[in-house]
Amino acid sequence: MRILIAPDKFKGTLTGVEAAAAMSEGALRVYPEAVVRTLPVADGGEGTLEAAVAAGYDERINAVVGPIIKPVGAAWAYNAKTHTAVIETALASGYLLSEPTVENSLRAHSYGSGQLIASALDAGATEIVIGLGGSAMTDAGSGALRALGLKLLDSHGNLVPLGGGSLLDVAAVDPSGLDPRLTNVRLRMAVDVDNPLFGYNGAAHVFAPQKGADADAVEKLDAGLRHLASLVRESTGVDIDVSGAGAAGGFPALFLAYTKTTIERGFLLVAEMVGLDAALADTDLVITGEGSLDAQSLSGKAPIGVADAAHARGLPVVVVAGHISVTAAELAKHGVVAAVSATDVAGSSEAALADAARYTTRATSEALNGI
Template sequence: MRVVIAPDKFKGSLSAAEAAAAMGEGVLAVYPDADVTAVPVADGGEGTLDAALAAGAQSRTARVTGPLGREVTAVWALTEDTALIETARASGLALLDPTPEAALAATSYGSGQLILEALDAGARTIILGIGGSAMTDGGSGAMAALGIRILDDTGMPVPPGGAGLLRAASLDASGLDPRLAEVDLRIAADVTNPLLGPEGTAAVFSAQKGADAEAQAVLEEALGNWARLLQSATGIDVDIPGAGAAGGFPAGFLAFTKASLNPGFELLSSFTGLDAALTRCDLVLTGEGSLDAQSRYGKAPLAVAARARDAGIPVVAVAGRITLTPDELQEYGIVAAVSLLDVVQRPQDAMDQAAKYVAWATRQVLEGA
């Protein structure tokens, strides 16, 4: 029997690679002669880089500017001529204390520096996973790192961060790195929020980055000014669905590069080797910390299941908790599923000893399938 194990992370307890290893232990307990292939997956958010590295990509590191200006060490991945960058490693919410002041000042500059690192390494394709961001700066920081000068009405550079865009009066693109015109830049963006308005990035997402009502209003006005400057400079309207992802990070790239917005799982499935693995297996296991209503909106485990279903391969799911009904799971080709909450004595055990119980639950569900 050939088995592909393709889970996402169990947030707060196991990385996708660790979850895959635990599931593999359970599979081999039931089918000791199984040919097991682990393909940890992600959807562009946290864990994206870990999934790429688990798939064999080379780990690279760089010292870059963090979200509030302090230097940080950021890891990115390279395989042949394709780079994968998780912007949270340079510009992530985990790198600061979310306060209104931080929400106004956080910059994506370090993420732009990672793109420069990838270009210097010869990357011809750059995949950007943009979940977990700290900034609401419309990608202006990254654009500055890549050579765009954002100037106030006296011709001086504006301060970094979303609030600094209130003072932006003109753009000088003469120093933009010319290699960006040749690279295939793909942004993993699963949300459809526009840049501006009641469904825009400041209104919907900035509160989780520390913004209070006053800061949200400032960021909305600043991003509106940024959008007007981008359209004036390039003729491109960046207030489109998806541009509100990660604090509007895609906006600058949509204006000044050939960047495309793509569903995260679709980008990463080929990068991690999942597509190839599914062509030669008899059973697929997937899962994540919680299989719930949010999982139906492009999250990796159900996307894995749907792809296997379409190939006629049965799917078994293992998750920390499952709130989807059996009928909903069946829509995705999941023939059996188990929650860790079904096999632990105390819910906290599912977090504290996740690997043990993922292996145990996998064994139990396969024996009963």
């Protein structure tokens, strides 16, 4: 028996690596002679770097400017064989690095993420995967590109301050100082949302309130994003208000105009990065899961992506999650033959959260015993 264990994180309790370890223990209790391989996955946001490291990428740490100026140590990963780097905006420019106040929602920036891109270029990267999510800023990626040489100028030719709250003051975008190495690198933005850059479904209206913005700040941020998009369209002819450009405070937007950037479905990009297809070709059973498996999961989140890929190969799939709120019939359409939650095994969500690894292990054994 060859078992592939490929979970996403159990947000708030277990990382993808920890969840995979707990599931592995549960699987070996039922099939002690099995050959078990763990391959954590992600949707392209938080957990993307961890999945890369678990797949063999080298982890590195650089000191960068955090979203509110204070320096932070931010991890990233590199594969010297493929010259591919992996960066998460959350680790250099994340909301956990910034207190969610109105003031901070306006001045938070992505400069540190740009510094990580520069580090990847220094290492020789020709491809950079950027996991978007968990960000503190709403600056359209302007801070990151400023770390790489872009200039945002006001009507007097002076640099405007960092942060989304200053975008309305931009009179010109000057790309002449951009790092020339950007012309030879492919930037792949991993997203799991379809939000455009601005408007009522855009970066400011949907995500900025979580970062501390009140109604006035949201309107100012949205107006700034709209204004910047207009300037860019006039000067380059590129429309940066596209599906997915609103991810991570609009991080992909300016990159679309000034670099070789693509916006890609997060799970598919991570699956390619960690070699999921090759792993599926060498297994008999797949176990996947996440913290909460719900209706949103069915729209293409990582565990269902894993299940669909396995189902296409005729492989049975077992799902283990912290909580499951979809039916067995719904999961069966994706090749899932058994699904057990840690909450059901523990008897309550409180108990499951208090000892997530233990109950994930037990839920895995129960699910496998059921088939």
